[in-house]
Amino acid sequence: MTNFNSMNIRKGLYIQWNEEIYKIIDFLHVKPGKGYAFFRTKLKNLITGHVLENNFSAKHKLKKVQIEFDSYRYLYKEINIFYFMNERTYDQIQIEIKLIKNTNIEFLKEGMKVKIxxxxxxxxxxxxxxxxxxxxxxxxxxxxxxxxxxxTINNSNKIAVLETGTRLLVPSFIDIGEFVKINIENKSYIERVRKIICNKKN
Known part of the structure; x- marks a missing residue:
């Protein structure tokens, strides 16, 4: 982590502010008729995704943070630990469940591709x-x-248990063994889908 002057603010930069990590998604250098110049910034919390605005004086010292991310494939869960494999290097990592703050972690299933x-x-x-x-x-x-x-004609809903053990509402015409597309951000049913099985050529 390195300190830098706010005059070097730019889009895409990661900073630590108020003990949390943010990505600068927009900024504007403001020179008022009276008073000191400042930077009006739009910041996105890297953990929660919340976006807020904040003004930094031109002389404000900020802490630059180096962020690294890569694509991983979820392998399996063992007691309180999740195991993932890096799709580029094939290295495996393990992450304790208590460290994962995602509210939709119940939808994590084996083979799912994620960014860490x-x-x-x-x-x-x-x-x-x-x-x-x-x-x-x-x-x-x-x-x-x-x-x-x-x-089924009355458009009523019912509870379904997915392959991950997650329970959620689906239309009454959905049967056991069928496949459904789910929006895991708001935990809602989207549509029934036909599972396509691709046979490998000999």
Missing amino acids: FFHVKNEKEKIFLFLKMPSTVIFKVEHTESVKKGD
Whole structure:
């Protein structure tokens, strides 16, 4: 982590401010008729995704943070640890469940591709920050209650249990063994999909 003057602010820079890490997504150098010049910035919290605005004086000292991220494939869970494999190097890493703050982690399934972000403190040390999951994912319905004939016409919903064990509302016409596309950001059903199986050529 290095300190730098706010005069060097630019888009895409990661900074530590108020004990949290933000990405500068926009800024404007303001020179008022009276008073000192300042930078009006728009910052995105790297963990929560929340965006806020803040003004920094031209002489303000900021802390630059080095962020590293890569694509990983989720392998499996063992007690309280998740295991992932780097798709580029094939190296495996393990992350304790308590470190993962994602509210949609219940939708994580084996084979899912995610992006994992790290705070690089020095050449030998980097700290896990968070993982980014895809916004929509296809799941197999493992269990759901059957409905009475005619209920499917009334556009009613029912509880379904997905392959990850996650429970959520789906339309009454969804049956066990079918595949559904889910928006895992707001945990909602999108549509029923036909599972396509690709056969390898000999």
